Amino acid sequence: xNTLVSAYLEQHRDRFLQELFDYLRIPSxxxxxxxxPDIQRCAEWLQGALLKAGADLAEIFPTAGNPIVxxxxxxxxxxxxxxxxxxxxxxxxxPLELWNTEPFEPVVRDGKIWGRGADDxxxxxxMHVKAVEALIATGQLRCNVKFMFEGEEEIGSGSLTTWCAExxxxxxxxxxxVSDTSLLGMDTPSITCGLRGLAFVExxxxxxxxxLHSGLYGGAVVNPVNALCQMIGSLTDADGRIxxxxxxxxxxxxxxxxxxxxxxxxxxxxxxxSAIGVREPRGEKxxxxxxxxxxxxxxDVCGIWGxxxxxxxxxxxxxxxxxxxxxxxxxxxxxxxxTRQFVEHMERIAPQYGVTVRCTPLxxxxxxxxxxxxxxxQAAARAMEDTFGKRPVPFYSGGSIPIISTxxxxxxxxxxxxxxxxxxxxxxxxxxxxxxxxxxxxxxxxPLFYHYxxxxxx
Amino acid sequence: xNTLVSAYLEQHRDRFLQELFDYLRIPSxxxxxxxxPDIQRCAEWLQGALLKAGADLAEIFPTAGNPIVxxxxxxxxxxxxxxxxxxxxxxxxxPLELWNTEPFEPVVRDGKIWGRGADDxxxxxxMHVKAVEALIATGQLRCNVKFMFEGEEEIGSGSLTTWCAExxxxxxxxxxxVSDTSLLGMDTPSITCGLRGLAFVExxxxxxxxxLHSGLYGGAVVNPVNALCQMIGSLTDADGRIxxxxxxxxxxxxxxxxxxxxxxxxxxxxxxxSAIGVREPRGEKxxxxxxxxxxxxxxDVCGIWGxxxxxxxxxxxxxxxxxxxxxxxxxxxxxxxxTRQFVEHMERIAPQYGVTVRCTPLxxxxxxxxxxxxxxxQAAARAMEDTFGKRPVPFYSGGSIPIISTxxxxxxxxxxxxxxxxxxxxxxxxxxxxxxxxxxxxxxxxPLFYHYxxxxxx
Numbered sequence: 022x023n024t025l026v027s028a029y030l031e032q033h034r035d036r037f038l039q040e041l042f043d044y045l046r047i048p049s050x051x052x053x054x055x056x057x058p059d060i061q062r063c064a065e066w067l068q069g070a071l072l073k074a075g076a077d078l079a080e081i082f083p084t085a086g087n088p089i090v091x092x093x094x095x096x097x098x099x100x101x102x103x104x105x106x107x108x109x110x111x112x113x114x115x116p117l118e119l120w121n122t123e124p125f126e127p128v129v130r131d132g133k134i135w136g137r138g139a140d141d142x143x144x145x146x147x148m149h150v151k152a153v154e155a156l157i158a159t160g161q162l163r164c165n166v167k168f169m170f171e172g173e174e175e176i177g178s179g180s181l182t183t184w185c186a187e188x189x190x191x192x193x194x195x196x197x198x199v200s201d202t203s204l205l206g207m208d209t210p211s212i213t214c215g216l217r218g219l220a221f222v223e224x225x226x227x228x229x230x231x232x233l234h235s236g237l238y239g240g241a242v243v244n245p246v247n248a249l250c251q252m253i254g255s256l257t258d259a260d261g262r263i264x265x266x267x268x269x270x271x272x273x274x275x276x277x278x279x280x281x282x283x284x285x286x287x288x289x290x291x292x293x294x295s296a297i298g299v300r301e302p303r304g305e306k307x308x309x310x311x312x313x314x315x316x317x318x319x320x321d322v323c324g325i326w327g328x329x330x331x332x333x334x335x336x337x338x339x340x341x342x343x344x345x346x347x348x349x350x351x352x353x354x355x356x357x358x359x360t361r362q363f364v365e366h367m368e369r370i371a372p373q374y375g376v377t378v379r380c381t382p383l384x385x386x387x388x389x390x391x392x393x394x395x396x397x398x399q400a401a402a403r404a405m406e407d408t409f410g411k412r413p414v415p416f417y418s419g420g421s422i423p424i425i426s427t428x429x430x431x432x433x434x435x436x437x438x439x440x441x442x443x444x445x446x447x448x449x450x451x452x453x454x455x456x457x458x459x460x461x462x463x464x465x466x467x468p469l470f471y472h473y474x475x476x477x478x479x
Numbered sequence: 480x481n482t483l484v485s486a487y488l489e490q491h492r493d494r495f496l497q498e499l500f501d502y503l504r505i506p507s508x509x510x511x512x513x514x515x516p517d518i519q520r521c522a523e524w525l526q527g528a529l530l531k532a533g534a535d536l537a538e539i540f541p542t543a544g545n546p547i548v549x550x551x552x553x554x555x556x557x558x559x560x561x562x563x564x565x566x567x568x569x570x571x572x573x574p575l576e577l578w579n580t581e582p583f584e585p586v587v588r589d590g591k592i593w594g595r596g597a598d599d600x601x602x603x604x605x606m607h608v609k610a611v612e613a614l615i616a617t618g619q620l621r622c623n624v625k626f627m628f629e630g631e632e633e634i635g636s637g638s639l640t641t642w643c644a645e646x647x648x649x650x651x652x653x654x655x656x657v658s659d660t661s662l663l664g665m666d667t668p669s670i671t672c673g674l675r676g677l678a679f680v681e682x683x684x685x686x687x688x689x690x691l692h693s694g695l696y697g698g699a700v701v702n703p704v705n706a707l708c709q710m711i712g713s714l715t716d717a718d719g720r721i722x723x724x725x726x727x728x729x730x731x732x733x734x735x736x737x738x739x740x741x742x743x744x745x746x747x748x749x750x751x752x753s754a755i756g757v758r759e760p761r762g763e764k765x766x767x768x769x770x771x772x773x774x775x776x777x778x779d780v781c782g783i784w785g786x787x788x789x790x791x792x793x794x795x796x797x798x799x800x801x802x803x804x805x806x807x808x809x810x811x812x813x814x815x816x817x818t819r820q821f822v823e824h825m826e827r828i829a830p831q832y833g834v835t836v837r838c839t840p841l842x843x844x845x846x847x848x849x850x851x852x853x854x855x856x857q858a859a860a861r862a863m864e865d866t867f868g869k870r871p872v873p874f875y876s877g878g879s880i881p882i883i884s885t886x887x888x889x890x891x892x893x894x895x896x897x898x899x900x901x902x903x904x905x906x907x908x909x910x911x912x913x914x915x916x917x918x919x920x921x922x923x924x925x926p927l928f929y930h931y932x933x934x935x936x937x
């Protein structure tokens with residue numbers, strides 16, 4: 022590692038953290054319209070941060086949705102180009118009462134940064150800004166760098182897809198570098214080489230045309246909450262398999278050898294269940310926990326509501342019931358097709374449960390698989406080996422970053438998912454956090470990636 | 480009918496309506512604690528209304544819950560005594576956006592009074608106050624009258640039970656007269672001779688100790704919303720029968736002859752389903768709609784919630800899911816036993832669905848059956864025959880007025896359920912209403928009840 026860069030990082034540690042805190046204080050929640058002004062403010066803040074880091078230019082591109090922040094530092098037409106992707110939007114914070122600190126007032130406690138976005142993805146993306154700042158400031162940058170930060174990742178990256186297609190020339194690069202994933206552990210560095218896709222659909226089941234008195238009508242008319250429960254219940258069988266016809270048709274099955282490799286990844290199942298407070302893992306019969314969350318599709322209700330949910334009792338048969346259903350998809354599955362299969366299945370079974378359903382697809386994304394034999398993967402692996410003292414393992418993550426497969430489809434560029442989060446960071450949950458150690462380790466590793474990537478490119 | 484009374488009623492029609500409007504304007508919602516001051520104000524208003532009607536005394540009795548308003552007009556120790564029961568509390572108004580008018584700003588439109596409580600039970604109970612006023616004002620009262628109005632009927636009448644036990648001597652009467660039920664129709668006068676009981680339990684199902692990212696964990700851990708859906712779904716079988724072990728053990732089965740009589744009541748099934756906008760009735764196999772809602776028990780989810788229910792998408796596995804479950808009970812069933820069976824069953828099946836459950840019984844009540852051969856029933860039937868021009872039919876209602884069975888158990892007095900509502904009154908729903916015709920017909924019928932009841936008693 023270049024000692025100039027190391028010295029720079031050491032010298033500016035505290036400032037980097039204070040700058041991240043400024044970034045985290047902006048409540049840029051993309052799924053709630055009241056936060057629109059914060060989204061705008063966050064984009065402007067990021068533009069300033071890129072310029073401050075030494076970018077030649079930084080621009081805010083308006084879109085039909087939230088703005089995209091683009092910046093670049095071009096050193097030579099001969100140098101390889103790294104396109105850094107990140108997102109500045111964050112998840113909602115409810116249930117607020119479960120947070121131990123204010124979600125948008127970051128603090129350091131027990132060696133961790135606490136706050137919404139501390140990891141996902143403000144903390145992780147900001148490491149790239151600071152790493153590139155160090156490379157520029159010390160005259161060590163050997164790659165061209167482009168930054169592309171969006172504000173709709175948590176709601177499906179709708180605008181970025183169009184924007185990428187429209188700015189293909191500007192975005193030409195050799196690799197896309199992303200930190201929006203987790204390590205298996207600080208002792209088990211890993212690089213994510215698989216991501217699941219997503220089909221997310223909201224379902225409304227309607228019975229009677231108004232809420233009814235549960236005494237005067239109960240027993241004689243269908244209750245749409247009971248019906249929706251039965252319908253959702255029927256979507257999974259006793260073996261944990263999803264019953265939607267055709268759902269598994271395109272799923273890429275892994276060979277026995279591949280499954281052995283997947284299961285060879287260090288994974289402490291007892292620690293996994295203990296950390297989340299459940300007695301045992303649970304999922305599709307015939308697969309291990311690593312397989313279930315890495316290479317198998319899912320169907321989870323992310324939210325359900327219907328009828329009276331306030332204090333005390335209200336004896337009604339509700340008129341409607343609603344559910345938000347997330348299906349994680351794996352290599353081979355097309356979210357358009359799965360969404361259609363889900364909607365058709367729900368519409369087909371609704372009459373037998375006595376309700377009408379209306380399904381609204383909310384978003385979707387393709388799964389992604391990264392090759393481990395590319396120059397970029399090898400550069401990332403060497404960089405992590407230097408800072409972690411251990412070769413990282415390739416890992417199939419269960420999460421979805423739909424835009425990663427879109428990049429491949431639209432720009433023709435593969436992504437390297439070099440994330441520094443931990444499973445315990447509680448992303449999307451109350452008390453999201455990011456260990457200080459991971460934040461600084463990331464800033465230290467990224468310059469090494471540039472170093473090895475430029476070296477391989479020679 | 481005594482012409483003096485008739486003339487009085489005719490003369491004061493408009494004032495009666497304006498007084499009812501004053502009563503309806505008080506938002507005395509018992510299940511929401513922010514309405515406590517309205518509850519108090521409503522009790523005071525009612526006390527004033529009783530004195531104004533000619534009661535010798537009217538008192539507000541504080542209780543551990545909401546106050547009880549008691550009033551009386553004693554004319555002679557030899558006269559029979561009628562104890563009038565009603566409730567001044569009302570249901571919550573949400574979803575507010577479905578109301579066409581302000582719930583607590585009553586209006587008359589299309590011949591109906593619109594507003595929360597217009598029927599249930601302010602409109603119906605107030606008829607008794609005005610009918611007795613007419614009898615007193617015209618010197619025609621031949622019975623002693625006692626009034627007992629509570630403010631907790633919609634949340635289980637918790638305080639009234641204790642209060643009745645403590646004031647047994649004060650409440651001695653020959654019959655309890657109640658208007659808190661519906662007619663089969665204006666052309667089909669009826670008297671309710673059966674009420675269902677109720678067991679109402681809130682269920683919380685817990686999986687992981689916090690909301691989890693549905694990608695990183697999905698497929699490998701139980702989702703408590705999916706699990707609760709499956710559990711609720713499993714509580715009813717394909718024949719619409721409830722699967723809780725022992726649930727039907729004590730259900731009083733009706734003879735073929737009794738079932739024929741029940742089904743002989745005029746009932747337009749097509750109108751019933753059309754009015755509520757469903758294609759067909761639905762319920763327990765082997766029973767008619769009238770039986771399903773009159774003499775068979777039910778299990779309805781009145782409310783369900785869990786996970787993210789806001790705008791857009793949030794891809795989580797929620798930590799908990801909740802449901803409010805109402806079971807309507809019929810003759811023979813004990814709500815304590817059914818509540819226990821429900822809770823034990825949910826706790827027993829929870830592990831197989833991978834969740835822990837916590838059940839909180841919210842309230843309960845016994846079913847009730849009224850004899851049709853009593854002097855009081857006969858007086859009610861003659862009174863209605865006079866004003867409707869048709870003999871009323873005995874009717875098993877599916878609703879619950881838990882206190883009615885408590886009166887029998889505590890005071891040893893049977894109740895006559897002479898209600899004047901209609902199924903279309905939308906009680907407990909948005910746009911509750913009460914036809915003007917029913918309001919005035921009730922005020923006209925009640926004095927006749929007193930007349931025939933005193934006559935029978937001679």
